[in-house]
Amino acid sequence: MTDFRIDLRRGALITAALALLCSLFHVLPANAEPTPFADCPAATLCLYSGADGTGERRDFTDRQNLESYDPAWDGRTLSAKNNTALWACVYGDPAYGGVLQTVKPTNPDAYAAGAVRSHKLVPTRARCFTGYERCPDNRVCTFTEPNGRGAMTVHLPKTDPATRNYGNGxxxxxxxxxxxxxxxKHVCFYPEPTFTGGWTDPVDSRKYGAYVVLRGDSTTVPAPFATSIRSHELVDGTAECQ
Structure with missing residues (x-):
């Protein structure tokens, strides 16, 4: 009699366990949705043509910072995963220009269509706001946007001893x-293409014969010089500016 009761009890326990197991299988989805961005490799910035890490994926490392994309990809990014230890800087225009957005290390982000047209990976977020590092040594580089952002022009030296010119026109x-x-050398900028002319400050009426950028300096061009530079020359001393 005792053995019969023990068998009944064991049978009840087995039945309950099977019922619980079946209920667990019943509530599990047949095809679980993949985790967003799960396919992005380590140490990689992944750009996707769809939202939440879907669509076509393009991978970039810190050695593949692109100032512009090929036409097939330009402006197509709708989401990104920064699976690196660096900050990702994404820009609305090529050459680090236009609207800037930053992505923390290991974080995802989402974008409107056409909002991403260039990017770079940098150690600190502050370096997203400048692009001076693109300028080669022993050159004068000018940029179409403040802080070294936007399209860059590298001015190569010429050998004309009369003008000592690094670029005009x-x-x-x-x-x-x-x-x-x-x-x-120091750089003297002028409002005329002939290495001449000057500016008048609209605030205090002060007159300037040239706008000077000293050797080794980088700067955003202030008013009244911004948008009106037409030529420049390199000189050994600022007194040599025309």
Whole structure:
């Protein structure tokens, strides 16, 4: 009799366990949705053509900072996963120009269509706001946006001893908003393409014969010089500016 009661009890326990197991299988989905961005490799910035890490994926490392994308990808990014230890800087225009957004290390982000057209990976968020590092040594580099952002023009030296010119003829549509002088000479900027002219400050009426960027300096060009530079030359001393 005793053995019969023990068998009944064991049977009840087994039945209850099977019922619980079946209920667990019943509530599990047949096809669980994948975790967003789960396919992004380590030490990689992943850009996706769809939301939440879906669609076509493109991978970049810290050695693949692109100032612009090929036409097939330009402006297509709708989401990103920064699976690196660096900050990701994404820009609305090529050459680190336009609207800037930053992504913390290991974080995802989402974007409107056409909002991402260039990017770089940097050690600190502050370096997202500048692009001077692109300028080669012993060159004068001018940029279409403040703080070294936007399209960059590298001015190569010429050998004319009369002008000592590193570049002129900026035209009316490509005047620099910022400059890095990576040479051993000072740079004199002028409002005329002939290395001449000057400016008058609209606030205090002070007159300037040239806008000077000293050797090794980088700067955002202030008013009244911004948007009106037409030429420049390199000199050994600022007194040599025309």
């Amino acid at each position: 900026y035209g009316t549509g490509a005047m620099p908003k910022s400059v890095w002088n990576r040479t051993q």
